[in-house]
Amino acid sequence: xxxxxxxxSHQVTQMGxxxxxxxxxxxxxxxxxWYRQILxxxxxxxxxxxxxxxxxxxxxxxxxxxVERPDGSNFTLKIRSTKLEDSAMYFCASSSRDRETNxxxxxxxxxxxxx
Amino acid sequence: xxxxxxxxxMTATEGAIxxxxxxxQTSGFNGLFWYQQHAGEAPTFLSYNVLDGLExxxxxxxxxxxxxxxxxxxxxxxxxxDSASYLCAVxxxxxxxxxxxxxxxxxxx
Numbered sequence: 001x002x003x004x005x006x007x008x009s010h011q012v013t014q015m016g017x018x019x020x021x022x023x024x025x026x027x028x029x030x031x032x033x034w035y036r037q038i039l040x041x042x043x044x045x046x047x048x049x050x051x052x053x054x055x056x057x058x059x060x061x062x063x064x065x066x067v068e069r070p071d072g073s074n075f076t077l078k079i080r081s082t083k084l085e086d087s088a089m090y091f092c093a094s095s096s097r098d099r100e101t102n103x104x105x106x107x108x109x110x111x112x113x114x115x
Numbered sequence: 116x117x118x119x120x121x122x123x124x125m126t127a128t129e130g131a132i133x134x135x136x137x138x139x140q141t142s143g144f145n146g147l148f149w150y151q152q153h154a155g156e157a158p159t160f161l162s163y164n165v166l167d168g169l170e171x172x173x174x175x176x177x178x179x180x181x182x183x184x185x186x187x188x189x190x191x192x193x194x195x196x197d198s199a200s201y202l203c204a205v206x207x208x209x210x211x212x213x214x215x216x217x218x219x220x221x222x223x224x
Contacts, residue, residue, distance in 0.1 A: 031210055042217060043158065043202060048210035056211040091157055102146050102165075102206055106157035 002026045004107035006092050012113045013082055021077045021110045023092030032075045033093040033104060034067065036060070043091070049075065082114045117141045119215035121203055126221045127193055135188045135218045137203030143211075149177050149188045150202040152217065158202055162188065190220075198222045 005024045013019050025032050034046040048055040049067055064080045075094075079086055089111050093104040119139045127133040139147070146165040150158035164170050164179035164186060176189040188201055203215040 033210070033212075035214075043152075043204075043214040045212045045214070048212075050210065056209045058211070102148070102163060103160050104148075104212075105160070108157050 004092055004094055004105050006107035006110050010111045015084055015114055016081050019079050019082055021090050023075045023107055024073050025075055025094030029094035029096050031095045034077045035091045036088040038088045084114050087114045117213050119203055121215045121218045124219045129193055129222055129224050131193050132191050135201050137186045137215055139184050139205050141205050141207050143208040145206040147179055147186050148204045152200045152202055193222050195222050
């Protein structure tokens with residue numbers, strides 16, 4: 001069964017450093033998303049991406065965040081200068097364009113620890 | 116403002132039926148979703164409602180009333196493996212999604 005894959009599973013970084021979280025969405029999907037979940041808290045929407053541009057973004061997705069689809073398979077989230085409060089699980093998701101457009105399939109997540 | 120409410124925790128017995136409620140107040144509504152999330156894992160899709168009424172999918176059913184801003188997820192014939200968090204999420208405008216805080220369900224033998 002096709003799945004969304006994320007790498008790395010765990011990323012440890014120093015405050016102020018840049019990190020890139022990588023995702024390979026399901027191959028025929030056209031909508032891509034990033035979410036974060038701080039430990040013990042709810043899943044929070046960050047950004048959605050379609051047709052090589054951002055569709056929607058939340059207030060959390062400020063200038064330190066950026067997304068990119070550098071080739072036909074990868075979808076990345078970059079955090080320019082990490083802060084302690086960026087420590088969270090980051091989930092990538094994708095959905096198709098047909099009737100099931102709204103059903104998002106999530107990757108296993110990348111746990112980001114900022115020290 | 117945008118707000119989704121769910122009970123924090125629920126407990127039920129194996130084999131029983133449980134109903135998890137969700138109320139929402141959002142600017143825009145384009146569908147309500149239920150996801151299951153086991154501890155330390157990714158959310159997995161369970162059910163989706165965009166029109167009022169009941170959607171049934173095996174042991175899981177979900178109901179929506181748009182006029183009341185209300186949904187519930189019904190789990191029948193509970194199994195131990197159903198112990199997880201259940202997340203209610205609303206698609207607002209475009210491709211923007213808001214998740215509720217989740218309901219942690221414990222299924223006891």
